[in-house]
């Protein structure tokens with residue numbers, strides 16, 4: 279996994295916004311649209327906020343999420359709601375291009391996972407999956423030792439016991455993430471340094487889910503200097 283290191287968190291966010299703006303332009307020119315799976319987390323949301331004023335042809339961008347908290351649609355915990363407030367409500371992206379994973383409004387988690395799997399199938403190829411990473415080396419809602427890190431077959435799994443609240447979530451599996459053309463992990467802060475080193479060391483997926491993800495064309499770990507500060 280190639281690492282790109284920027285000086286600090288603000289520089290990381292700005293450089294990743296540049297990279298993303300360029301990728302979206304390139305994919306739209308090449309195939310008429312760009313499809314990306316967004317991430318929650320504080321750095322992921324800062325990245326979205328940094329895209330508001332960029333030159334992006336939003337009409338041709340389709341977004342979904344690599345994981346979602348299974349809470350009510352209007353909950354402030356929803357990655358989709360945070361993304362709307364930071365970016366999607368502020369740019370001319372058509373409503374039909376925003377493919378939210380289901381919310382917990384009268385539907386069961388299992389039914390939501392089935393619906394999300396259908397949504398993912400209808401989406402076609404994903405140009406880029408964005409991921410944050412926790413200090414335990416989790417990505418999306420794939421925590422160390424959980425099913426979905428190794429299991430084949432499923433592309434979306436229901437998560438019932440996330441160690442980080444809220445406990446119920448929907449998540450891309452490693453298999454779904456690894457079907458994306460590009461996978462970018464965006465990670466800032468000294469509290470992530472050990473997990474970055476572990477993920478890059480070839481640790482098992484059960485120990486470091488972040489080390490198991492890769493794109494079919496490109497895999498990047500986009501880091502600030504603090505996150506890159508532990509010896510690999």
Ligand SMILES: O=C(O)[C@H](O)[C@@H](O)[C@H](O)[C@H](O)COP(=O)(O)O
Pocket residue numbers: 317318319320321322410411412413416417418419442443444466
């Ligand atoms: O699932 C969650 O509850 C979080 O969203 C989490 O997965 C987050 O994406 C990472 O921990 C990175 O978060 P930061 O970008 O805030 O470091």
